[in-house]
Amino acid sequence: MIFLGLIAVGVVFCGVVPFVVMPGMGYGMALPVITVPGETLTDSFLGTGLPLTNTIVGTLLADVVVLLFAFGATRKMKEVPGRLQGLFEVLTDALYNLVKTTAGAKNAAKLFPLVATLFIFLLTANWLELVPGVDSVGMMHCAEAGFSGYERDGVTLYVPKAMDSGVRATEENYEACHAAEAGHTDPTLEAAREAAITAAAAELGVETVDWKADVGNSNTLADYITAQGGDPEAVYQAAIEALGNAEGEAAHEEGATEGENAAEGEHAAMSPEDALQKALYEPFWRDDIFVVTSFVRAATTDLNLTLGLALLAVIVIQIFGVQALGVKYFAKFINTPALEDAGKNPMGVMDFGIGLLEIVSELSKVLSFGFRLFGNIFAGQVLLFVIPFLIAWIVPTAVYGLELFVGLIQAFVFAMLLLVFSAMAMEGHGHEEDAHH
Amino acid sequence: MEINGLDLISAAKTLGAGLAMIGVIGPGIGIGLVVQGALNAMGRNPDASGQLTTTMILGIAFAEAVAIYALVIALIILFVM
Structure with a gap:
């Protein structure tokens, strides 16, 4: 029964909501940037x-x-644990046993807090990308050149059909959109459009003409008026008259703002006639392309966090090594003891060279730590974005399951590698010395 | 349809990202070998499977790192450049 219920819920949310309910309400799924x-x-x-x-x-x-x-797990700790406390006890116990078997009982107490903290934090951060609303709920802004976005419809994006992947913005789109957002539109042109639409409505005898719904994207207002049986020339004359009146009223205000306009320079003043010509005979709807910037994005999809943690991990490994072995730790990198022994054992020279290579390997750990986590989680995020636009049914659920697994594995691998490398640094050349004693 | 510079760049990006992902062939084989070895060992000695699983996942992580480098290059080509 529960299984059937889950399937029903899945069908509703995978099929009915995105394909029936949301288009019915005029919304569509938009591809996040x-x-x-x-x-x-x-x-x-x-x-x-x-x-x-x-x-x-x-x-x-x-x-x-x-x-x-x-906090919830440790606030009221009981002898017989409740669910949350029980979960945390199992988790901590499993982690502690893991640390103990890998690093030995002596080092476990030292390594456990850091390893467990990183694991739990990374697990939460990775799984955050799976929470609905993360990566998808956000605010609108202009799409930069090369990004796919959607036209705007009031306060929502205009997505013509469900699962539409949008239009790619060009440099001009971004410039125009950004200018409009910042309020740098040409006031003369705006006024001309206002006048033209009023005059057109009067000419056609309708209450109002809507640019978006009636005129459309590629048509001009003049075309629309002709198609509806009106005369564009009459509209032009009526609008010019209306504009002339408005200008007379606003003349003294114009004088005040003229200095400003002149200072801007690039916005060359357009005569009302030209503006009206443009408003009537050129397609109006500016293809401003907007994208959604989500409010929340999974932390580990940012290279800054993962590289920061990687640096921390590698530095901590060195500190653990020095704490455990003292100055002898650096003999791993600059292997002077092997060089001194070179008389007896010629292979010592090669050991010295290998020691130098160890420095490179230590540095490359930063990259491999950071990029592994970032690459996996970011790729998972992109996969979650893209798969619903390829196959909208069932398959995204499977990808969800995969990402759940990947998030867990990557958190585990990060903590585990830190643990293993730390344990190796603390042991140093332990085995060889043990053999001598 | 008119093809402009932006379209060409976009096409080149897509091709480049695809070519960069050729690099995941090696790690794919490597991960397969790692799991094969681990499963063989587990079959012979089921008692050691706990220890083996941990080591296997570490081995996979190392092999996977190389694939991730290819992936990161592809992502950089697609989304950054």
């Missing part, structure tokens, strides 16, 4: 001058979730 850096939400967060990206929001959200769970 895919960028590697986290998208900036505000340039100055709470006036601090620091930019706030959606991946930072994701990081903070993951922190909050971990803290809430940990």
Whole structure:
């Protein structure tokens, strides 16, 4: 029964909602914008001058979730654990056993807190991308050149059909859109359009003419008027008259703002006649293309976080090594003991060379740590974006399951590699020395 | 349909990303070999499967890292350049 219920829910949310209900309401699924850096939400967060990206929001959200769970699990600890406490006990126990078998009982106490913290944090951060609303609910802004976006319909995106992948914006689109957003539109042209639409409505004897619904994207207003049996020339005359009156009233205001306009320079003043000509005989609907910047994005899809954690991991490994072995730890890299022994054992020279290579391998750990996590989770995110636009049925669910697995594995691998490398650094050349003793 | 520079760049990007992903062939074979070895060992000695699984996942992670480099290059070509 539960299984059937799940299937029913799946059918409703995979089929009925995106294909029937949402188009019925005039909404469609929009492809989210895919960028590697986290998208900036505000340039100055709470006036601090620091930019706030959606991946930072994701990081903070993951922190909050971990803290809430940990708080809930440890606030009222009981002898016989409740569900949450039981879950945390199982998790901690499994992690501690893992650390103990890998690093030995002696080092486990030292390594466990860091490894377990990273694992739990990364698990939460990775799984955050699977929460509905993350990556998809956000605010609209102009699409930059080369990105696919959608036209705007009031406060929502205009997506003509379900699962439409949008139009690619060009440089001009972005410039025009950005100018319009910033309020740099030509006032003369706007006024001319206003007048033209009023005059056209009067000429055709309808209450109002809507650019989007009636005129459409590629048609001109003049075409529309002709098609409806009106005369564009009469509309032009009526609009010119209306504009002339309005200008007379606004003349003194114009005088005040003229200095400003002249200062801007590039916005060459357009005569009302030219503006009206443009409004009537050129397609109006500016193809401003908008994209949605999500409020929250999974923290680990930002290279900054993963590379930061990778740097932390590699530095911590060195610190553990030095703590355990002292100065002898560096003999792993600059292998002077082997060089001193070279008289007895000529292979020592090669050991010295290998030691130098160890430095490179240590540096490459930063890259492999950081890129592995980032690459996996980011690719998973892109997969989750794209698959619903290829096959909208059932398959996205399977991808969801895969991502659940990948998120777990990558968190585990990150923590596990940190553990193994730390354990190796703490042991150093332990086995050889043990053999001597 | 008119083809402009942006379209050409887009086409080249897509091709480049596809070519970059050729690099995942090696890691694919590698991961297969790792799992094969681990499964053989588990079949011979089922008691050691816990330890083997952990080591196997680590081995997979190392092999996978190479595939991830290819993937990152492809993603950079597609979404950054």
